[in-house]
Amino acid sequence: MRWAALLPLPLFAALAGCGGIQTVGGREGRDAALINDLFTVFCIVTGLFFVAIMAFLFASYWRRRGFRGDRMPEEDEALASPTHDRRLKLGLFLWVGAVTGGLMALAIASFFTDRSLAQPNQAGRPVVSIELVGNQWWWDAKYHFHDPSKDFRTANELHIPLGAATMIYLKSTDVIHSFWVPNLAGKQDLIPGHVNDIVLVPTKAGHYRGQCAEYCGLQHAHMALDIVVDTPADYARWLARQQQPAQMPADPQARAGFDYFMNKQCSACHSVAGTPANGQVAPNLTHIASRATLAAGTLPNTNGSLHAWIADPQGVKPGNNMPYIGLNADELHAVVAYLETLK
Numbered sequence: 001m002r003w004a005a006l007l008p009l010p011l012f013a014a015l016a017g018c019g020g021i022q023t024v025g026g027r028e029g030r031d032a033a034l035i036n037d038l039f040t041v042f043c044i045v046t047g048l049f050f051v052a053i054m055a056f057l058f059a060s061y062w063r064r065r066g067f068r069g070d071r072m073p074e075e076d077e078a079l080a081s082p083t084h085d086r087r088l089k090l091g092l093f094l095w096v097g098a099v100t101g102g103l104m105a106l107a108i109a110s111f112f113t114d115r116s117l118a119q120p121n122q123a124g125r126p127v128v129s130i131e132l133v134g135n136q137w138w139w140d141a142k143y144h145f146h147d148p149s150k151d152f153r154t155a156n157e158l159h160i161p162l163g164a165a166t167m168i169y170l171k172s173t174d175v176i177h178s179f180w181v182p183n184l185a186g187k188q189d190l191i192p193g194h195v196n197d198i199v200l201v202p203t204k205a206g207h208y209r210g211q212c213a214e215y216c217g218l219q220h221a222h223m224a225l226d227i228v229v230d231t232p233a234d235y236a237r238w239l240a241r242q243q244q245p246a247q248m249p250a251d252p253q254a255r256a257g258f259d260y261f262m263n264k265q266c267s268a269c270h271s272v273a274g275t276p277a278n279g280q281v282a283p284n285l286t287h288i289a290s291r292a293t294l295a296a297g298t299l300p301n302t303n304g305s306l307h308a309w310i311a312d313p314q315g316v317k318p319g320n321n322m323p324y325i326g327l328n329a330d331e332l333h334a335v336v337a338y339l340e341t342l343k
């Protein structure tokens, strides 16, 4: 029976995946904690029933082992006795009671979890309002304020404040996507022609990873979203920076890159606030150098990745809408130098 010691291995392997910046085991948001608590209740109740049913199965097998034919006369006598009858009835009553109790526990836990999830304003009125548009295969984010002159646009990375409610309005321009940051909350779909919403109330600062959770085409797996939960002071600093337009670079190479960016195809699709680049069909690049990843989580945002991405976007992420630009080496270095000034 030494092999039995290996039985829990798959369980340990599964639990090893329950950690990190993208995990259904995360409890760093109000909704995620509620859903996790409900999951725990379901695991305990259904686990107890599984053990009970297996115990009955093995007990009956154990009692009847070696049984080949008709019962012995003394067994028939025992089964027909009034004592056995009473014990059978009592057992059935207990079992029906246990099943009813278990189902009621699940129903009550689900009801209260649903009720808590449906109350978006426990953390007060949402202090941040974001319009998040799903595209094949990237995220377009617009931060909205009471004073529209403070509105700004970013892509593939959201910052939200710790302990406050952030309202995210979800839209799509092409196919159905699904917004899912498991450490913070459950899923919500982005549907063309319809506005959905989700409220995030993060309870722990940190960097989390979201992932499109509805198959949306070739690069569905490369449609990730970085979410940074900032302390209120860090969030205010990030906000102030994002509301600034891009600065004109002083460095000659970056300046040359600026000229290429404006005169090649780049500015037809991408926008950079404070410059003539005003394309609306590709990610806003005003502060791209401040983001952690490129191409919606496909590459880390490094000098080497920027070169690779601009030189061969279809090699890095086949099927995406960024075309081959055909820059020579000097032009490529210059454009990368310019983008790296966009902090």
Ligand code: CUA
Binding pocket: 134, 135, 137, 176, 177, 178, 212, 213, 214, 215, 216, 217, 220, 221, 223
């Ligand atoms: Cu978008 Cu999958």
